[in-house]
Amino acid sequence: DAKTTQPNSMESNEEEPVHLPCNHSTISGTDYIHWYRQLPSQGPEYVIHGLTSNVNNRMASLAIAEDRKSSTLILHRATLRDAAVYYCILRRIQGAQKLVFGQGTRLTINP
């Protein structure tokens, strides 16, 4: 499975934008970029995913580099409820499509 690299932790202030980076230099053409987040003592929650183009949904935006070797999850206005561990994961289009989690980024939001 292609590997992703994320900072261990990040901190931001409430109501400010947050940019969470992810490097995936060994990504293949059949890998989607997925982002999930996990709040304490809960199962992970889907945030967003994309292949090549930037993506927006009600939770966040995903900016994908032109060479696809990195991506950035953007939370436009962080709230205290966004404090979680954010995981950037590559997922193959074909086959079992399993998700293999890395260590993720622990995001702290200051009031």
Place this chain on the structure above:
Amino acid sequence: GAVVSQHPSRVICKSGTSVKIECRSLDFQATTMFWYRQFPKQSLMLMATSNEGSKATYEQGVEKDKFLINHASLTLSTLTVTSAHPEDSSFYICSARDGFGRTGELFFGEGSRLTVL
């Protein structure tokens, strides 16, 4: 949105007993389900992939006789921890893929916290 439910959410058992955890997809048919375990302050570790009507595929290092997985229907997969020991205490999480609809996201259960005394 789609919902995956796990039961029980918490279970405490004595060493040597077996514990069954259920994972249900409530509003979609899940041809594939995945089981994870998570130790405190660590990431999720994939244990196995469960396909409806066939044997589960286990990740390297996961004992299939220890962690029995059954995916008997399109909405239910079960994980049985056999002869549980304190080192099996962990947070077990399942996820499911909608086999007949969207292929983008996986849906996760709330997790089941197992404590073995």
